[in-house]
Amino acid sequence: MKRNISENEIPLKVHPDEYARYGETYIEEGARKQMDIAMKLPVTVAGALMPDAHQGYGLPIGGVLATRNAIIPYGVGVDIGCRMALSIFDIPESDFYGNEAKYKRELIAHTKFGAGHGFHGKEKSDHAIMDIADFNATTLLKQLKDKAYSQLGSSGGGNHFVEWGIIEFEKKDEALGIDKGKYLALLTHSGSRGFGATIAGYYTKLAKEICKLPQEAANLAYLDMNSEAGQEYWLAMTLAGDYASACHEVIHDKLTKAIGGNVLAKVENHHNFAWKETLNGEEVIVHRKGATPAAKGIMGIIPGSMTAPGFLVRGKGETNSINSAAHGAGRQMSRSKAVKNISRDEMLKVLADHDVILIGAGLDEAPMAYKDINMVMDAQKDLVDIVASFTPKIVRMADDGSRED
Numbered sequence: 001m002k003r004n005i006s007e008n009e010i011p012l013k014v015h016p017d018e019y020a021r022y023g024e025t026y027i028e029e030g031a032r033k034q035m036d037i038a039m040k041l042p043v044t045v046a047g048a049l050m051p052d053a054h055q056g057y058g059l060p061i062g063g064v065l066a067t068r069n070a071i072i073p074y075g076v077g078v079d080i081g082c083r084m085a086l087s088i089f090d091i092p093e094s095d096f097y098g099n100e101a102k103y104k105r106e107l108i109a110h111t112k113f114g115a116g117h118g119f120h121g122k123e124k125s126d127h128a129i130m131d132i133a134d135f136n137a138t139t140l141l142k143q144l145k146d147k148a149y150s151q152l153g154s155s156g157g158g159n160h161f162v163e164w165g166i167i168e169f170e171k172k173d174e175a176l177g178i179d180k181g182k183y184l185a186l187l188t189h190s191g192s193r194g195f196g197a198t199i200a201g202y203y204t205k206l207a208k209e210i211c212k213l214p215q216e217a218a219n220l221a222y223l224d225m226n227s228e229a230g231q232e233y234w235l236a237m238t239l240a241g242d243y244a245s246a247c248h249e250v251i252h253d254k255l256t257k258a259i260g261g262n263v264l265a266k267v268e269n270h271h272n273f274a275w276k277e278t279l280n281g282e283e284v285i286v287h288r289k290g291a292t293p294a295a296k297g298i299m300g301i302i303p304g305s306m307t308a309p310g311f312l313v314r315g316k317g318e319t320n321s322i323n324s325a326a327h328g329a330g331r332q333m334s335r336s337k338a339v340k341n342i343s344r345d346e347m348l349k350v351l352a353d354h355d356v357i358l359i360g361a362g363l364d365e366a367p368m369a370y371k372d373i374n375m376v377m378d379a380q381k382d383l384v385d386i387v388a389s390f391t392p393k394i395v396r397m398a399d400d401g402s403r404e405d
Contacts, residue, residue, distance in 0.1 A: 009212045012040035020320040023051025023379030026332075026371065027062075030055035035063050037217050043070040045284050048321045050291050051379035052330025052371060058219030061290035064324045066279050070222040071230055071237075073204040075287035076274050079158075080200055081241030082191030083270035084292075084301035084327075085248035086167075086312065086390070089261035093166050093182035096393065103164050103259070104357060104394050110254040113360060113398040115157040118150035118193075125153045125254075129246035134239045138232055140202055141239065148195040148243055153250030157398035159365055160190040162251060164394040167312065173387055175314075176265045183264065185390060186255055187310065188248050189303060191272060192240040199240055203233040225285065234274075241273055267312060269293055269300040271327040279322065286322055294318070294325040294383050302384070304329045304373030306361070306395045307354040311377060313384035325383040329373040335364035342366045361397035 016039035021027065031053040038059055039047050046066040053062025058074030065075055096103065112119065119125065130152070135145045155162060167185040169178055192199075206229055207221035223230035248268065256263060269292055277286045292300040296317030303310035308329060317323055333341065339362070347366040351358050354367075377386065 009214060010042065012037075012214055012217060013042065016040050017044060017047070019047035019049065021049045022321065022383070023376060024049075026375065027051065027053045028055060031060035031062065034058070034060040038063065038065050038075075038220055041067070041217065041220060041222070043067040043222060045282065046279060046322055048324060050321075050324065050326040051376045052290070052326040052328055054331045056289065059287060059289045062326065062330060063289050064291045064322045065287045066277075066284040066322055067222065067287070068282075068284060069225045071225055071233055071274055071285055072220055072222045072287055073200055073207050073233060074219045074221070075289055076200070076237060077272035077289045078197050078200045079191035079272050080196035080237055081244035081270050082272040083189070083244055083248065083268060084303065085188045085252060085266070085268040086301050087186045087252050087256060087266050088167055088178065088264045089184045089186070089259075090264050091184040091259070091261050093184065096164070096166065096184050100357065100394065104359070106255060106258040107162060107164065107394055107396050108359060110258055111162045111251060111396055112154040113157065113160070113396065115398070118147075118154050119152070120150060124149060125250045127152060127246045127250060129243055132239065132242070134235055137235055140199070141236060144195050144198055148193070151193040151195065152243075153247055153254070154193065155188070155190040155247075155251070155398075156193050161306070161395055161397045162186070162188045163306070163392050163396065165390050165392045167388050167390045169388045176387075178264055184261070186252060187301065187303065187390060187392075188251055190244070190247060192244040193247070195243055196240040199236045203229070203236070237274065241270060244270065267299045267301060269298075277323070279319070288324055290327045291324045292327045293323065294321065295323040299387070300325065300384070301390075302326055302328060302373075302377070303390075305367040305370040306358060306365070306392055307350055307356050307367040308370070308373045310373070310390040310392070311386050312388040312390065314387050315384055316382065318383050321383050325380050326376050329370040329376055331369055332371045333369040338364045338366055338369035342368055356392055357394045359394070359396040360399040361395070365397055
């Protein structure tokens, strides 16, 4: 039966454009179908699917999409500017063992988790981000400033974490100036909290009102970069990304001061964002929804799970992947499936087997809910070089595994 098409509806391409897929055999069908639809958009130039990909809203998580003069709010995602941040200390591995109680105590004292949670009164942190003039650029941003200030330096819910671990360099890295060896490190994963989530919701709704796409592509509604709405979203997205970075900086500064360590190197990268880049000689908007920038020489962090290693990597600049790589292991179980199929005892046993101390987290974040990170890394050998491996030791997450509102 032929579907009636609204006279204002923007038609899709008849067939999806070709795109690169990495680790295709363990990418779920839902993610591939979502990417196929994204490749039919009239503004699409190129795409790629990372080996940690799984189904999301609009663009799949692990999806990379280059568009011509168009920005897709749901192509960026709800948690705008979500990122990884790593601090490597001049503290040897041996100092950690026997002092776990101290590191656990400081981790609890200087972090805050949970959807909607933030700081109040004297608890609030000062940071230059709150003085940026862009907070006054639109009515929406003005309304969100107080909320952003209260949540500055907190980590939210879902798969966000702050963790102590041991990072191992099997050889000296000249660029970072770090010798071969094992060091204490702090790894964080979180984004722009309720600030970014509200921006995403507002501009997705606006995009859907302006850009009428067929039902199967509705969550990929886009804004023209030359339009007022497109420029507003770009400004808000950029501010949310800077805010997310500031949240990590606050956390890392607090914990660095608490343990009295010196930082040898810091690495930070974000996903759930859009960049203006040149692809095959053309300026495009590259959406990386749960994908790590991996241009040649660019550093990034790709975590596993709370019991699996993460990796410090250096990008190879692969054009077919649109200079991108996976942003983690990727889920092999949905949150609801994980809660139904994994028991608390099973989760505790895996933690004990890997000598990991866990503070908080719901069963939806159990290690078994994630793909094998080594399999994911093997599928993207052409995209990144491994510089060092990170082993989690003390992990803190939201008590109930809650997601941001």
